Amino acid sequence: MFTDIPWTELSEKRLHKPVTLIDVRSPGEFGNATIPGSVNIPLFNDEERAEVGTIYTQVGTEAAKERGLELVSAKLPAFIKQFSAIPGDKVVFCWRGGMRSKTTATVLSLMGIYSQRLAGGYRAYRQWVTEQLDTLAFSPTPIVLQGSTGSGKTEMLLRLKQEGLPVIDLEGMAGHRGSIFGGIGLRPNNQKTFDSLLLDALIAYRDEPFVLFEAESKRVGKIVVPDVLYGSRSRGYQITVELPVEVRAVQILRDYEPWKHEQACIASFSRIRERIHTPIAAEIEGCLRTGRFQPAVELLLKHYYDPLYAHSTAAALDSGIRIMTVTADSIDSAYAEVKRAIESITRNALAH
Known part of the structure; x- marks a missing residue:
């Protein structure tokens, strides 16, 4: 029985x-x-x-x-x-x-x-x-990867995880990239599934000295990130990645493959169109409708996402989080610099 x-x-x-x-x-x-x-x-x-x-x-x-x-x-x-x-x-x-x-x-x-x-x-x-999400004591020091849209943060985190570092992939758990366009080509998870995946990761890494994750807002798509992780950022470190607009645009095209989802891209753009200066918005929409995706992405970065990022960065500076900045001209060189920054943090700051 x-x-x-x-x-x-x-x-x-x-x-x-x-x-x-x-x-x-x-x-x-x-x-x-x-x-x-x-x-x-x-x-x-x-x-x-x-x-x-x-x-x-x-x-x-x-x-x-x-x-x-x-x-x-x-x-x-x-x-x-x-x-x-x-x-x-x-x-x-x-x-x-x-x-x-x-x-x-x-x-x-x-x-x-x-x-x-x-x-x-x-x-x-x-x-x-x-x-558990309400009561779990999660003590690893957060190392948060920050950067303007298209900086390859998710790709870098996945590579770091493959190398054995403790990484929490919030976007992967949510099935969403976190922006207006973030659900395109993906199957979003609901809150229940996200909570389960997050808790598994928190338990797996709770005895680690540090944990890596991407700087997200309180929401990733429709998912709400619990305070057990979101609220811990202010006591940690932030590595900010700075890359040229052209490099970030290419990365976004690799991630999203907009030519496979043209109508979804246009529909998503319509949700933010009124927030962009009218002539620029018209140019972006024209590019999307004629398959000229790289100039559309570059214009979106310059006139919408980068100003949003600048605002969020100012808020982070006020929170007391300790920031290191990595400036590079390619994703690969940025990744190498991010690894060195992590080694510096873990060797110097976390050793005390």
Whole structure:
């Protein structure tokens, strides 16, 4: 027979041995938010879940159970086969540790496949995430990478992470680049998914002497960055990257590939058009509509994003954050200088 396991015990267990988390909710529920690293083996698909839910509401519990049993019985062999292919320890969960995960764990037990059920389901896990983000003591010294739009900050952070440094990629977790154009070509995450990914990173790096992340506003797209990280910047260091407009424009073209998303670019530009001097705005729109993306980006940088950046930089100076500036003529040379700046900070400042 299966046993229930609370999230606090499961999270500790996962530190010492591999455990496969299996979300038996519908694909739609799984796609909306799940526990990071989970696999989805749904007991019902989205249409079946809606049907059973309607019967439960309109007819009653017993009728819903009967229809659920009919639906599950037809797919049972394939369902069991999917679980059989997963080696090692298995923990199943649904929304609140109810009938779907109980049915799954019971059937698996009858077939000789041992699993545990997450007590309270995804809801209990989500409550734990919220509590942790409100109370977690995160002590690593922040080293914040700052720079005008197009300075290659995200690319540099990913390269630093590949070299083994503790990096928190806020834009990657949000699925958004943080600007009006930031969602183009990406699939944004919701707040629940962002919170889970962020908490995993905070726990992984909580004993590090420092942590690196990009200077973002309080919001990244529709995501709100919790104070546990956002509020820590003032006690850390900032490395500001300065690059020529032309270099930054090329970087933006590499990141966004606007020729693949022309209509989305024009639609996004329409949201800020009135904030730009009318003749310049008309020139930018003309460039976008005729595929002349580099001059469009350069004009956007000079007349919209760089003035915004100058304002945010002035605010950062007032906050007391310690700033180092890197000036370069290419992304690669800037990256080399950023690495040297990090080494200087960690060698001199964090050693005391």
